[in-house]
Amino acid sequence: MKKQKAQEIYKVPLFDSRGKKANTLELSKDVFTGEVNKSLLYQALVMYRANQRRGTASTKTRGEVRGSGKKPWRQKGTGRARVGSIRNPVWRGGGVAFGPRPRDFRYTLPKKLRKAAFISSLNAKLKAKTFLAIESISLEEPKTKNISKILVGLRIKEKERVLLLVEKIDTNLFLASRNIKTLTVKKVKEATALDVLSSTHLVMTREALASLKKDKESK
Numbered sequence: 001m002k003k004q005k006a007q008e009i010y011k012v013p014l015f016d017s018r019g020k021k022a023n024t025l026e027l028s029k030d031v032f033t034g035e036v037n038k039s040l041l042y043q044a045l046v047m048y049r050a051n052q053r054r055g056t057a058s059t060k061t062r063g064e065v066r067g068s069g070k071k072p073w074r075q076k077g078t079g080r081a082r083v084g085s086i087r088n089p090v091w092r093g094g095g096v097a098f099g100p101r102p103r104d105f106r107y108t109l110p111k112k113l114r115k116a117a118f119i120s121s122l123n124a125k126l127k128a129k130t131f132l133a134i135e136s137i138s139l140e141e142p143k144t145k146n147i148s149k150i151l152v153g154l155r156i157k158e159k160e161r162v163l164l165l166v167e168k169i170d171t172n173l174f175l176a177s178r179n180i181k182t183l184t185v186k187k188v189k190e191a192t193a194l195d196v197l198s199s200t201h202l203v204m205t206r207e208a209l210a211s212l213k214k215d216k217e218s219k
Contacts, residue, residue, distance in 0.1 A: 019153020059099030
C-alpha cells in the first residue's frame with residue numbers, strides 16, 4: 001500500500017492589536033488544507049453575482065407602447081407593404097419584440113457547497129500569500145485614525161481592498177471602520193467566497209480563526 005503524504009501545516013504572520021508583527025500562527029489542518037476547488041468557486045461566484053442583479057430592465061411590447069391602433073392605410077391597392085398598426089415592432093417608435101422584462105435572477109447553492117466554497121476561497125488567499133492574522137482588535141475610541149494605524153502596521157497600501165473577519169463587531173470598530181472605503185469588516189459567519197475573493201488582503205482575528213475550526217469540528 002502507498003503511504004499517504006503528511007499534510008502540510010500552514011503558517012501565517014500573526015500581528016498584535018497595534019498592527020506590529022508578533023509571531024507566526026499555525027493554522028488548523030481541518031480548514032486550511034491548501035486545496036482550492038476552482039470549479040466550485042466559479043459556481044459560487046456566479047450565484048452571488050446573479051443574486052446581486054436587480055432584474056429591473058424592461059421594454060414595452062406593441063400592446064404597451066403609445067400610439068393609435070388604427071390601420072395606417074388600406075390593405076390593398078396602395079402599392080405599399082401591408083401593415084396593421086403603427087405600434088408594430090418593425091416601425092420606428094413601435095414596441096420591442098423580444099426585449100428584457102423584469103425578472104428575479106436569484107438562486108441558491110446547497111449550504112454545504114457554499115461553506116466549501118468559502119473554505120476554498122480562504123485557501124486561495126493563503127496560497128496567494130495575502131492572508132494575515134491579528135491577535136485581536138480592541139479600540140478604546142471610535143476613531144478612524146486608530147484603525148488606519150493598524151492597517152499601516154500591516155503594511156497594507158492605501159488603495160488596496162481589505163476584508164477584516166472578526167467574531168463580533170463592537171460599536172467602536174463599526175464606527176471607526178465605516179469611513180474607510182477600501183476596508184470591509186464582517187463577521188466570519190456572514191462572510192462569503194465573493195467577499196474573500198473581491199479583496200486584495202484578508203485579515204482574520206485569532207478568535208475568528210478559532211470559530212472556523214469549531215464549526216468544522218461540529219459537522
